[in-house]
Amino acid sequence: MKFGVVVNEGPYTHQASDSAYQFTKAALAKGHEITRVFFYHDGVNNGTRLTVPPQDDRNIQKNWTELGKEHDLDLVVCIAAAQRRGILDENEAKRQGKDADNIAEGFRISGLGQLIEAGIMSDRLVTFGD
Amino acid sequence: MKFGVVVNEGPYTHQASDSAYQFTKAALAKGHEITRVFFYHDGVNNGTRLTVPPQDDRNIQKNWTELGKEHDLDLVVCIAAAQRRGILDENEAKRQGKDADNIAEGFRISGLGQLIEAGIMSDRLVTFGD
Amino acid sequence: MQEETIKKFMYMNRKAPYGTIYALEALEVVLIGAAFDQDVSLAFLDDGVFQLVEGQDTDGIGVKNFSPAFRALGDYDVTKLFVEKESLEERGLSPDDLMELVWEDEDDDWAEKPSIRIVTRDELKSILGDQDVILSF
Amino acid sequence: MQEETIKKFMYMNRKAPYGTIYALEALEVVLIGAAFDQDVSLAFLDDGVFQLVEGQDTDGIGVKNFSPAFRALGDYDVTKLFVEKESLEERGLSPDDLMELVWEDEDDDWAEKPSIRIVTRDELKSILGDQDVILSF
């Protein structure tokens, strides 16, 4: 079955991203397909490579990046939500005249249409948030 | 009277930062002193210069930076909370081996002791959060 | 590309505006989603009913007033806004406290029709049970 | 530097652990704050009482278990943890469900004493009314 996953909260502050990660792993382990993981609202903050979590805790961004690499996941950060919160890739930084970017490996920035599309092309859409 | 202000949530997602800003302005207008504005939890996300909010909305980071400049405010971002969430200044970026930083003008990164100190040296500590 | 079946999309609105951004960003999804020609409904229940209250004026808090965007929904063919009666009542509100939102029915000589439909909790329960995709904010 | 008056600091803990980070980051403040020689109390009420439940095991959710850090509080001279009785009861909990937290009283031949003090809502109300600085998370 095809699952779309939506993450509405940032890393560490809420458990949403952790739960979404565990759900995604469990779905993959059962042979299901993950059409897309869409990061919306504060969820875009999962996609910054600048986090330095304590050494004795999980690294949420790395978890997503590695799971994405292993299973060729489409990790999409919503552009409108990302702009409000300061998540940029190199192109966006250039376009907005910003002197740095912070997107993490394996994430891409795209529009809200990708969320609707995930709803259309997935058999189930599962949202994690606050 | 001396006020300390604590902001526990990031910009846009919660009203906390807006309320803290309005409260701070009102206190200054009444001739009170603001000893420090301390950004904790997701509040550290107020201190990134990479946000690009919609043109027809307020720019929360700029509001703080400008109010800070005008009144010589001490805008402190908690280092532990900032590391978890990917807010870095140039020094921290170097120390952590990160290739970019994102701290906004007028904010400085420091330890949690600064929050306790704000509680000690202020007549009132007012917290805004979720 | 093969023809897609039309899915029933439900946007769940259970949070008040301004205290958090969810209501505003939900509206942004609805407006973008309107381009996808799906069968779109919005549910307003619990504190979500506060999003539709008429006369919002955000000047004093320095935050953008996004409530006028609800008026655009009709132009985007988003015409089914289900508002739960019990949620209104528990909050001391009546349907008269809500914005007047309309759409023009092209099958009925472009007659203006109300977009807000007051439904009971039991009716909303049935409507929710009938959806293909439920987006929560 | 002139001598400072000692202030009464109260840390309000009203949120459950793990669902959000507030409980963990509150504990980080308490541990840092202990160095400042103020009169420190912690209140656990509403869902905050869940922070002290014994036997937390976070392996299955992949999140760090920070509850052992509560045991360190005694060593930092943080010895007043007020837990509201009514909050426990409403949640189906009894004091026996909580971790055993102790401190050593140097004025009483280093006798081990319990840090958790179960108080009624009315007692907590009085304690809260007596604070100089209240930190909420």
Place this chain on the structure above:
Amino acid sequence: MSILHTVNKSPFQKDDLKSCLAHANEGDAVLMIEDGVYGAIAGTAASQDISNAKAGVYVLGADLAARGIAQDKVAEGISVVGYDGFVDLATEHSAVNSWL
């Protein structure tokens, strides 16, 4: 000594106002801000709780206006204040307790 309590969440979905009122002493003040201002609407379960409160109860006018709650909808006995009034309340009480 007395406390200024702030409540920033809707009482219809969250229990913060209720808990705050249960922990406020006589002479304290309770100020509803942000989504907390919905607690000021007359004729609801929340306004009933408030009418039994021993603390003084206030609501932030800017947050009411933002949410389209006209002042004539505010329950009796609740005073509407501005941000300047918020500051004054904070000075008049010896500490501030935010019910987050």
Place this chain on the structure above:
Amino acid sequence: MSILHTVNKSPFQKDDLKSCLAHANEGDAVLMIEDGVYGAIAGTAASQDISNAKAGVYVLGADLAARGIAQDKVAEGISVVGYDGFVDLATEHSAVNSWL
């Protein structure tokens, strides 16, 4: 058609579980996750609400264990599942409604 509802907030401070139960149809499933798992504790007002529910009620074991809630504290009629059971529940129902 039937719905899998997820609830991730404590029923003792927030009304999401109550609202979810009031909007769940017969044949639906309600899964408590994250702080929502506190709703599974036996002998509380929340477990009373659940015992009247027409939907099947589940709780995520990993979130229970994280919070130190032993399985013998879970109210009767609530089934404990793992993340794999969460995935199965999502496949067995035609849509997922997250009560955020």
